Amino acid sequence: MEPFEPELLPPQGVNLIALLPLIGVANRAIATLDGLFYGIPNPNVLLSPITTQEAVLSSRIEGTQADLEDILKFEAGEPPKEQSRREDIHEVMNYRNALRLSEKMLEDKPFCLNTLLKLHSVLMDSVRGHNKARGQFRTIQNWIGKSDCPIEEAAFVPPSPIYLQEHMNRWEAYWHSEAPDALVQLSVLHAQFEILHPFNDGNGRLGRMIIPLFLFEKKILNRPSFYMSAFFDARRDEYITLLRALGAPGSWTRWSRFFLEGITVQAEENTKKARAIQDLYERLKKQVLDLTHSQYAVPLLDFMFERPIFRSSDISHLEHMPSTPMIATLLGKLKRNGILHTVREGAGSRAQVLALAELINLCEGKNVLGTKSATFNSQNTSSL
Numbered sequence: 001m002e003p004f005e006p007e008l009l010p011p012q013g014v015n016l017i018a019l020l021p022l023i024g025v026a027n028r029a030i031a032t033l034d035g036l037f038y039g040i041p042n043p044n045v046l047l048s049p050i051t052t053q054e055a056v057l058s059s060r061i062e063g064t065q066a067d068l069e070d071i072l073k074f075e076a077g078e079p080p081k082e083q084s085r086r087e088d089i090h091e092v093m094n095y096r097n098a099l100r101l102s103e104k105m106l107e108d109k110p111f112c113l114n115t116l117l118k119l120h121s122v123l124m125d126s127v128r129g130h131n132k133a134r135g136q137f138r139t140i141q142n143w144i145g146k147s148d149c150p151i152e153e154a155a156f157v158p159p160s161p162i163y164l165q166e167h168m169n170r171w172e173a174y175w176h177s178e179a180p181d182a183l184v185q186l187s188v189l190h191a192q193f194e195i196l197h198p199f200n201d202g203n204g205r206l207g208r209m210i211i212p213l214f215l216f217e218k219k220i221l222n223r224p225s226f227y228m229s230a231f232f233d234a235r236r237d238e239y240i241t242l243l244r245a246l247g248a249p250g251s252w253t254r255w256s257r258f259f260l261e262g263i264t265v266q267a268e269e270n271t272k273k274a275r276a277i278q279d280l281y282e283r284l285k286k287q288v289l290d291l292t293h294s295q296y297a298v299p300l301l302d303f304m305f306e307r308p309i310f311r312s313s314d315i316s317h318l319e320h321m322p323s324t325p326m327i328a329t330l331l332g333k334l335k336r337n338g339i340l341h342t343v344r345e346g347a348g349s350r351a352q353v354l355a356l357a358e359l360i361n362l363c364e365g366k367n368v369l370g371t372k373s374a375t376f377n378s379q380n381t382s383s384l
């Protein structure tokens with residue numbers, strides 16, 4: 001099988017007129033999400049679990065088994081016994097680190113190919129990324145196919161490494177160009193990135209990561225918190241089929257239509273989830289204040305939203321917190337009232353591990369930890 005010869009960007013034959021209705025709908029969905037970001041008083045705190053959940057979902061497409069609860073427990077000093085699970089957690093945490101780093105990097109300078117190399121380096125910082133030329137574009141011919149299949153049996157052979165840098169330069173120039181529609185431009189950037197397959201590994205994850213970055217840089221979103229992995233995972237076969245068809249007549253328009261639908265679906269999902277988290281925060285704030293009448297209630301709640309599974313001893317390390325016995329009294333009240341859930345009882349010098357179960361269930365979209373209240377349901381949560 002010969003290496004694929006990709007189209008030079010911008011691709012010809014994107015039928016913008018045919019895409020117009022979907023462009024309108026996708027833009028409205030994104031604008032609603034953006035509006036919500038403006039209204040959230042403490043987005044870093046409230047959106048933090050959504051970022052972790054995206055790291056979990058995007059890494060799951062690659063095949064890692066870790067879930068949100070595994071990550072949060074690990075952070076609370078509860079690692080799993082199996083080595084492979086620990087490696088999975090490491091991969092997810094790398095993904096989240098790369099996401100957070102990307103946000104910081106864009107504050108300092110515009111996106112460029114070096115940003116991409118840096119993110120790849122962070123993503124591949126693990127045992128599994130050892131031989132994967134971390135932070136470098138590939139210099140070898142790669143191919144996509146069943147695990148360990150020879151190139152003759154490949155489903156797709158990306159362009160030769162000889163032309164890769166040139167294609168990446170064009171890709172970067174297209175990123176910064178003024179295209180007729182930014183969302184269609186983004187659909188092209190994602191697809192062309194996957195076609196070029198510039199790295200030995202991690203192309204799927206980086207291709208998904210650049211989506212919020214582009215929207216942030218183009219000022220379509222005021223925060224790069226928009227995630228599409230759930231859609232790509234749910235519609236994986238269609239996603240791959242459409243990518244594989246690129247180059248055929250009408251293929252770019254079909255691909256962009258699919259991508260725009262993904263933006264709409266995910267913007268609506270992300271909005272629902274962010275709104276539900278915000279509602280939960282407001283409800284718990286009131287409840288915790290009523291229960292404790294404490295000046296520490298809100299800082300404590302903020303901490304729990306950022307770290308929904310934690311050791312009680314983690315709190316005493318925070319600034320401006322009361323004495324350990326006072327913290328124990330506060331946590332005891334929250335436990336008795338069903339706000340906190342015990343993951344592990346304390347024993348001797350080992351601190352107890354607690355969870356804000358409702359927040360985790362809401363992010364996961366199902367009941368993973370015992371809680372009195374219902375799982376994520378936008379109708380429920382908005383009336384809380």
Ligand SMILES: Nc1ncnc2c1ncn2[C@@H]1O[C@H](COP(=O)(O)OP(=O)(O)OP(=O)(O)O)[C@@H](O)[C@H]1O
Nearest residue numbers: 061062144156194195200201202203204205243244
């Ligand atoms: N026929 C194809 N043409 C172009 N790109 C493809 C094709 N099939 C799959 N892909 C892309 O390749 C990605 C996988 O590449 P790679 O293994 O380098 O990335 P990853 O991040 O390690 O894996 P994953 O995407 O499974 O998480 C897929 O996510 C998809 O975006």
Ligand SMILES: [Mg+2]
Nearest residue numbers: 062201202203
């Ligand atoms: Mg891979």
